[in-house]
Amino acid sequence: xxxxxxxxxxxxxxxxxxxxxxxxxxxxxxxxxxxxxxxxxxxxxxxxxxxxxxxxxxxxxxxxxxxxxxxxxxxxxxxxxxxxxxxxxxxxxxxxxxxxxxxxxxxxxxxxxxxxxxxxxxxxxxxxxxxxxxxxxxxxxxxxxxxxxxxxxxxxxxxxxxxxxxxxxxxxxxxxxxxxxxxxxxxxxxxxxxxxxxxxxxxxxxxxxxxxxxxxxxxxxxxxxxxxxxxxxxxxxxxxxxxxxxxxxxxxxxxxxxxxxxxxxxxxxxxxxxxxxxxxxxxxxxxxxxxxxxxxxxxxxxxxxx
Ligand SMILES: NC(=O)c1ccc[n+]([C@@H]2O[C@H](COP(=O)([O-])OP(=O)(O)OC[C@H]3O[C@@H](n4cnc5c(N)ncnc54)[C@H](OP(=O)(O)O)[C@@H]3O)[C@@H](O)[C@H]2O)c1
Numbered sequence: 001x002x003x004x005x006x007x008x009x010x011x012x013x014x015x016x017x018x019x020x021x022x023x024x025x026x027x028x029x030x031x032x033x034x035x036x037x038x039x040x041x042x043x044x045x046x047x048x049x050x051x052x053x054x055x056x057x058x059x060x061x062x063x064x065x066x067x068x069x070x071x072x073x074x075x076x077x078x079x080x081x082x083x084x085x086x087x088x089x090x091x092x093x094x095x096x097x098x099x100x101x102x103x104x105x106x107x108x109x110x111x112x113x114x115x116x117x118x119x120x121x122x123x124x125x126x127x128x129x130x131x132x133x134x135x136x137x138x139x140x141x142x143x144x145x146x147x148x149x150x151x152x153x154x155x156x157x158x159x160x161x162x163x164x165x166x167x168x169x170x171x172x173x174x175x176x177x178x179x180x181x182x183x184x185x186x187x188x189x190x191x192x193x194x195x196x197x198x199x200x201x202x203x204x205x206x207x208x209x210x211x212x213x214x215x216x217x218x219x220x221x222x223x224x225x226x227x228x229x230x231x232x233x234x235x236x237x238x239x240x241x242x243x244x245x246x247x248x249x250x251x252x253x254x255x256x257x258x259x260x261x262x263x264x265x266x267x268x269x270x271x272x273x274x275x276x277x278x279x280x281x282x283x284x285x286x287x288x289x290x291x292x293x294x295x296x297x298x299x300x301x302x303x304x305x306x
Contacts, residue, residue, distance in 0.1 A: 005214065006030045006058040008045060008091060009065030011037050013171055014105060014157075014206055017164035018062055021207035022214075030058060034065055045087030048094070055094040060101045060214055063091045066135070069172065070109075070265065073131035080134045088138030092145040092152065101217035102142065102152040103210055108199075108228060108276070110136035110156055118277040121156055121226035143224040151217040151224075158199040158230030158276065160206055162296055166303075174237055175200055178244040179297060182256045183304045188245065191263035194238035197274035199230040202296060205289035212287035231289050232278040247298045251305055 005022055009015040010031030022029045032043035032054055043054045045065045055061055066084050067073055073080035088104060095102040109132035114123035127133045139154045146152035161173035170176040175198075178188045209229050235243070241258045249255040282288050 003028045004030060004057065004059045006032065006054055006061045008032050008043060008061065008063045009034060010040055012064055013169065014160060014203060015064035016168055017203045017207040018064055018210050020164050021204070021211050025211055045090055046082045048090040051090045052094045055098055055100055058100055060103070060217060061091065061095055062210055062214070063088065063102065063104045066105065070129045070131050073129065073134060077130050080130055084134035085137035085141065089141035089145065092142040095152070096145045096150045099150050101150060102146060103213045103217060104139065104142045104152060104154045106139040106154045106156045106226070107132065107135045108156050108158050108230070110139050113271050117273055118275040119228060120277040120280065121228050139226060143226070146224045148223050151222055153213045153217055154226040155209065155213065155229040156226060157206060158201050160203050161200045162202045162204065164203050164207060171203060173200055174198060175240050175244065175293065175297065178241055179300050182244050182248045183301060185256070187257040187259050188241040189259050189261050190237050190241050192260050194260060195236045196272055197234040197236050198240065199232070199234045199274050199276055200293055201229060201231045201289050202291035205231070205291050209281070209285065209287050209289065212285040216285050225284065227281040227284060228276045228278070229281055230276045230278065231293065232276060233293070234274040235293070243294055243297055247301050250298070251301045
């Protein structure tokens with residue numbers, strides 16, 4: 001097993017979960033943050049020299065660094081390009097030069113809204129946002145630079161939810177938001193039409209998939225692979241609000257109202273049907289996300305309300 005694993009973006013939501021999962025699997029983890037941090041050194045992926053020094057002496061790298069989210073990337077498109085595209089290229093370049101295997105975090109936003117379902121890593125790419133376009137550039141850089149020379153896996157992750165342990169913060173997913181709002185006794189706002197779907201995957205499943213990907217890149221494949229990583233179950237946003245409302249009613253006897261609002265990002269396209277193909281990930285990595293969303297909602301509400 002490769003032992004010294006560098007984690008870029010370790011101060012982030014997914015990166016933090018990856019550090020915990022790797023440590024609990026016995027890896028020697030070398031985390032790095034994007035900006036000043038209490039415990040971790042800073043490695044800015046835009047700085048190729050800093051990335052190369054970081055990669056020196058490692059057995060594998062996990063790149064969870066990114067400028068994340070549609071709004072953040074729309075308001076800072078230059079930064080989105082520098083971090084998500086050039087930054088990913090810098091990491092892939094440093095890994096390729098040193099023959100260090102790489103697991104890179106991409107997003108289904110890099111696939112966007114392809115013409116057919118299920119959505120797979122092989123689907124025609126049609127990103128509809130700055131976030132998606134810059135993540136696609138990053139993923140292509142990883143594929144082009146590592147190619148058949150250095151093993152790499154890019155994971156196009158759906159929407160991540162949940163906490164990696166009781167002390168860590170939750171995610172920015174719509175279901176984390178609904179649980180926050182509902183537990184605070186506030187109504188659940190749903191953007192119209194409400195039928196738009198989400199595939200939600202638990203952050204610990206994402207971290208465990210990354211551990212499986214590291215084991216796989218270590219197994220001697222010298223090729224670049226991409227997979228979609230999600231739970232394989234899609235819910236409409238209205239269904240998600242309904243699930244949270246129903247679990248709150250069971251736990252407290254009270255149910256928050258569900259309010260329909262106009263979508264403030266009406267110009268960004270809405271993905272109506274979010275069916276993904278999980279089979280390639282399962283057959284290649286031998287890993288299936290298995291945390292159940294409804295169970296998490298019930299447990300999380302119980303934890304917060306009692
Ligand atoms: N969360 C999701 O639902 C989701 C879904 C699909 C894909 N992803 C992908 O998963 C990865 C992690 O997302 P996340 O949700 O964990 O985001 P996050 O919480 O915002 O974390 C982003 C991380 O990237 C670091 N970073 C930002 N700019 C950097 C730079 N120039 N150099 C080095 N590091 C930099 C941040 O460091 P500092 O905070 O220390 O500056 C932070 O550690 C991203 O690639 C994202 O595209 C996430």
